[in-house]
Amino acid sequence: MNVIEEMSKIGIIPVVALDDPKDAEPLAEALIKGGLPAAEITFRTAAAEEAIKIISKKYPEMVICAGTVLTPEQADRAWAAGAKCIVSPGLDPIVVKHCVEKGYPVVPGTANASDVAIAIDLGLEYIKFFPAEQAGGVAYIKALTGPYTNIKVMPTGGVNTQNVNDYLGFSKVFCAGGSWMVKKDMINAGQFDKIEEITRGAVDTMLGFEVRHVGINMTSEEDAISLADQLQKAFSFEKKVGNSSVFAGTGFELMKKPGRGTCGHVAVATNYIDRAVYHLQKRGFEFDQDSASIKDGKLKAIYLKGEFGGFAIHLVQK
Numbered sequence: 001m002n003v004i005e006e007m008s009k010i011g012i013i014p015v016v017a018l019d020d021p022k023d024a025e026p027l028a029e030a031l032i033k034g035g036l037p038a039a040e041i042t043f044r045t046a047a048a049e050e051a052i053k054i055i056s057k058k059y060p061e062m063v064i065c066a067g068t069v070l071t072p073e074q075a076d077r078a079w080a081a082g083a084k085c086i087v088s089p090g091l092d093p094i095v096v097k098h099c100v101e102k103g104y105p106v107v108p109g110t111a112n113a114s115d116v117a118i119a120i121d122l123g124l125e126y127i128k129f130f131p132a133e134q135a136g137g138v139a140y141i142k143a144l145t146g147p148y149t150n151i152k153v154m155p156t157g158g159v160n161t162q163n164v165n166d167y168l169g170f171s172k173v174f175c176a177g178g179s180w181m182v183k184k185d186m187i188n189a190g191q192f193d194k195i196e197e198i199t200r201g202a203v204d205t206m207l208g209f210e211v212r213h214v215g216i217n218m219t220s221e222e223d224a225i226s227l228a229d230q231l232q233k234a235f236s237f238e239k240k241v242g243n244s245s246v247f248a249g250t251g252f253e254l255m256k257k258p259g260r261g262t263c264g265h266v267a268v269a270t271n272y273i274d275r276a277v278y279h280l281q282k283r284g285f286e287f288d289q290d291s292a293s294i295k296d297g298k299l300k301a302i303y304l305k306g307e308f309g310g311f312a313i314h315l316v317q318k
Helices: 003-010 021-034 048-058 072-081 093-102 113-121 137-145 164-168 184-188 192-207 221-235 273-282
Strands: 012-016 038-042 063-067 085-087 126-129 152-155 176-178 210-217 239-241 245-248 252-255 264-270 287-295 298-304 311-317
Touching: 003 012, 003 038, 003 063, 003 085, 003 273, 012 063, 012 192, 021 038, 021 048, 021 184, 021 192, 038 048, 048 063, 048 072, 063 072, 072 085, 072 093, 113 126, 113 137, 137 152, 137 164, 152 176, 164 176, 164 192, 184 192, 192 273, 210 311, 221 239, 221 245, 221 252, 252 264, 264 273, 273 287, 273 298, 273 311
Parallel strands: 012 038, 012 176, 038 063, 063 085, 126 152, 210 252, 264 311
Antiparallel strands: 210 264, 239 245, 245 252, 287 298, 298 311
16 A cells, blocks of 8 residues: 555545654654554744654654645655655646656645646645645645546645535545644643544544444244334334345344354444545454445455454444
8 A cells, every 4th residue: 555545545635733752742642542653744934844754763653744835855764763755735847857856745835726727737646735725625625636547635624624525525526634733822832632542533533433324133034023113113113025034114134044243243334435445454353355345446345354343343334
């Protein structure tokens, strides 16, 4: 997995301005524990280069981007310090060409069609859109990228917990940059527990996990229909008979014969199944790849390995 692919799987890239390198390690730890093993550390402060060195040495698994890179010299310093990607607020062909020649992944800022055209001419497929909200938000990105079918965008600037899924839900957005979980005053005050908490909340908002239905293993079609009839009588849950199961409303799937799980299965829906798989793997869970359901080249459902209280669990795309 290359760095751009991993940024896409992570989904949200915290944008960080550090005043003191001593804050680098505890901040990285808070982000990792909160579920976002990534950061764009901006070169707007003198501490950026040393902070990148500290994090890349202590936590090599983190995706560290150098942000606000304005010159080739800054790009070289950031890369030597351990950055895995170079990000800039605008599109400077000199900086981009330098990064391309050196082999540095680079995501320059764009704000209009002319910028996008230049980025494509420089051989880029992934660009930053900045400042996202102030420049027109999701609607503007949709209009801007319409003519450019292969471009993927990282919006940054004004992205927050209320609108992050508006951005990530658009197919041409590969990740989003945000600073709401790593505000400078929290960093300077040493509130790393709070940063971890807000980061975890950002991940939860992005993934949007919710129980879609519970599948109950029945011994026969007759038993499944009988239970569905009871649930319909008791709660007015509409009965729908399918090929392999009978639904009672949307919350109960009654299997005509025992399926996965000792007792059955639980379907958990998520906003972005590929990102959910990545994040759950980071939390130590494994998946049964043979159970993957793929349609039109996209993952639609997959089971976790093992059982949970006698139930199998599978993720489904909302």
